[in-house]
Each structure stands twice: as structure tokens, then as C-alpha cells.
Amino acid sequence: MACSIGSEEKNFNHVIDVYFDTFQKRYYFLNNPKFSVKINDQVIVETQMGLAIGKVVSVKKNTGIKNAGEPLKMIIRVATKKDIEKNNELKSDAIKAGYIFKNKLKKYSLNLKLVSTEYTFDKKKLIFYFASEDRVDFRDLVKELAAIFRVRIELRQIGVRDYAKMVGDCGSCGKTLCCKSIINKFDSVSIKMAREQGVSVAPSKISGVCGRLKCCMGFENTQYMEVKEDYPAIGQSVITVEGKGNVTSMNMLNDLIFVNIEGKGLQKYSLAEIKFNKIEKMEIEKRQVCSYEESN
Template sequence: MTKVVGVRFRDTGKTYYFDPRGIDVKENDVVIVETARGIENGTAVFDVKEVNDDEIVSPLKPVKRVATKKDLAQIEKNKASEKQAFDICKKKIAAHNLEMNLTEVEYTFDTSKIVFYFTADGRVDFRELVKDLSSTFHTRIELRQIGVRDEAKMVGGLGVCGRPFCCSTFLNDFHSVSIKMVKDQGLSLSPTKISGCCGRLMCCLKYEQNSYEYLEKITPRVGSTVEWGRNNRGKVVEVALLTGKLKVLPDDAVEGSAPVTVSRDEVKIVKNK
């Protein structure tokens, strides 16, 4: 077992483990930590605790200190600098006539590095832009291309449901979402109804997928032969997964007669399609 503190660098970002080195870090404390990118500030997700060694990626980077008043002032100064750097970079992108959309700018705590996040339809040759930015800011520059889902997570906004984006409020990571989920849940295949503001399939399609998969396992499929009541037998012609109602056409039904509605719990599968 190893003592660690979980630190998050964004409100909905991943949680990384750090070595507290005897510092009494409490949940929601702003901490200064050492990372591969340099010295950065983050927020403690939980108090110092012990975790299994197999949950740790060694070597653990150390927590340098809980942020002081001077550190907090530096963080606010960095945020102001990020806004200025954003405006400057946008002008330089236009000057270099590059097909890229600047999303966000991030300073490391010690200002030893500036990271510019952008989206683009394809590869972008930004070597001259990096040189221009380096000569302007006199520090290390990194341009990082991100996807449209990451852009939505950073920028935020309101989804088609009227609520803030899931990715920018509580989702720590993106889950795989497929068109199969849309079909399983009986939703419209119209892109405008199943796509988020980022243009990709909505993340919320994942939330109920496990329930739909379970209901599919216990529900007769369309075309299956079932029995119910006293010697009643027929073929399933329609299924409502959520309500568990089946429309069954009895074997002895006369031509043109309507199917009967029975509950999923009332039938016994004779032959599943």
C-alpha cells in the first residue's frame, strides 16, 4: 500500500496520483505539483489515502506544497496571461493563413511552457507559427491538435436537452458510443437527433445501454414463437423493450385479425429467432 493524493488539473479532467511526501493535503486544496510538463497547479480530489501498489504508475511525482497566497495570486495572473496569449495567437494564425481553430491556451504554473490547443480538419504545418510565438513569448511553446469532442469539453455549452454538456460538467473521460446503441434503443437514425453539438454521437446514449442489453436478453425477439395462458401459441410481431409488452399473432387467428398484447413475464419462449 502506498499513500497518495489524487489531483485533477481540470474540473472534469482525469485524476492523477501524486506522492504527498508527508504534506497534509485535504480535499479541494489547491496544490503545486511536479509533472512531466513542469511545475503545475491542480486541485486535490480527496484527502491523502492508501491505495494498492498495482494502481500506481511509478515513479510517483511529488506534491511540492499546498498553494500559498502568493501561489494563488500567480495562478490568477496566469489566467489573465492566457487570455492575452489567446488573442495574440489568433492574430498570428490569421497572419500565417493557417486553417486551424484555436480552442484554449494553458500556462504551466511556473510559466516555463505555454500549450495552445486547436482543432483542424487535417494536418497543419505550424512550424513557422511556433517560431513566431516563441519569439513573442520567450518561453517553450507547444501546439496540440485535439478532436471536436475535446473541444466541446473545454469550451462547454448547452446540449439539445437544455442542460450543460455532460463532458464539461461531470464526465471524466469519453466513452465509446456506436450506432448499434441507437438501433438497440429504437431511436431515430437522423443525425440531427442523435448527434451532440460536437457533431459526434451523444455521450448519453451510453448511459442506458446496459439496461437495453439486459432487456434484449430476457425479451423474445420479433419472429419468435411463444406460448402463454392455456395452450395459447403464436408469433411475436412487435416488441416494446421498456414496457415489456409483446404483440403476438396467435397461430389460430383468422386472416386479418389483430395481434394480442401480452406481457413479457407471461410468455414462454418455444422458439427464439
């Protein structure tokens, strides 16, 4: 994709989407009018944790985009061949630091699991990302690590979703986890979304490998709600060519409606093959919402 920002553009009318492979997230930065930037370039930027090197994945028009409400910082420079070599060395040093960290864990008997290790690009800070179900007092460990590496040490605890994102796995669909492949920011997901999508609310069906509600239910919910407008409610009476029956379940994305017809059992239809009262549908859904809110 030949998309770049030339030095002739002196204003900040574009933002650069930069991907960081250690914590596998993207953040936005302002273009620097002193040089050109193109997709797949490695760039040096300043983050909350210090200097870092990231990869340009897209260039967008500046429409007031912010990082978690914070004003955007400017890209410092495009990484040189020497910068990239230095970054590879830092990654190698970080892996070695991780082994030392794991050995020290045995000494302090801390209940935590190391996920990833990272040096900032200026090598002034060494960050250990870890997961733990407990609140961990690691002050003595930090002091010893600081004495060994002679840089500022930071231990950063991550949640179960970030752990799944950084480690990676396959979901129940057989594909790479959404958080690993496409999700940059975790949005809230609710049981209500599962009910609206006709998904079983059994924990084994709606929980991801992280133990939390599956992210896909969140970002697919808008599409389900749009399609749902044309379909009957669960439990609603509908008319088919084989008689009148009640809707027991639906697979809206595949246009499948399962209707229980007295004397004939469960039958399968498409939306075009049934008729139903839309006013009755609205009343049923309203009662279902009230029932759900009362139970919660």
C-alpha cells in the same frame, strides 16, 4: 466532506484525484507523507506538460491505479495563497496571449480554431489548444510566438470530442454534455450498442454535438444489457391477454413493450403482462448478431 490524509501516514496507501480546469480532466497522484491533503485543496503537481495547479476532488485507496499505464507521481505541495494568486495571474496572461494568437492567425491564414490557452505554473511553457479538420503547418507561427512571449511555445491539436468537452454545450436530452459534466476518459462507442438499446441508428439520433456517437450509449450499455436479459427479442412472438402478437419495439428502462396484434394493431404492455419463450429469444438474438456481423 471531511476526508484527508495526515502526515502520520508514511506509506503511499492513498492516491489523490486532482482536477485541472483548463483541459477539464482528472489525474491521479500519490499522497506526500510530508503534509496533509483534503478535498477542495489546491495542490502543485508535475504533469507531462510541466508544473500545474489542480484541485483535489477525491482521496482513494491505492489499488495500483495508474495514469494511462504510467506510474503515479507524488504531489509536490499544497498551494499557498501566493500560489493561487500567481495562478490567477497566469490565467489572465493566458487570455491575453490568446488574443495575440488570434491576431497572428490572420497573418498566416491558418485553418484552425483556438479553444483554450494555458501557461504552465512555472511559466516556462505556453500551450495553445486548437481544433482543426486539416493538418496544419504552424512552424512559422510558433517561431514568432516564441519571439513575442520568450517562453517555450506548444500548439496542441485536440479532437472533436475534446473540443466539445472544453467548450461545453447542451445535449439532445437538454442537460449539460456528459463529456463536460461527468466523463473523464472517452471510451469506444459502437453502432452495435445503439441496436442493442433499441435506439434508431439514424445519424441525427445517435450523434452528439461533436458529430461522433453519443457517449451516453457507451456508459449506459451495461445497464441495458442487464435489463435486456429479462425481455423478449425484437420480432419475437409473444402471448398477451388480447392474443398473440410480435414485438415491434421496446423501451426497457420504462418497462414498455410494443406488440403488433393482428386485427387490433399496436398495443402497449409491461413485461409482467406478456409471456414468451426464452429459448426462442436466444435463437432470434443469435440470428440478429450474425446478420449484423455479415452486414459489417
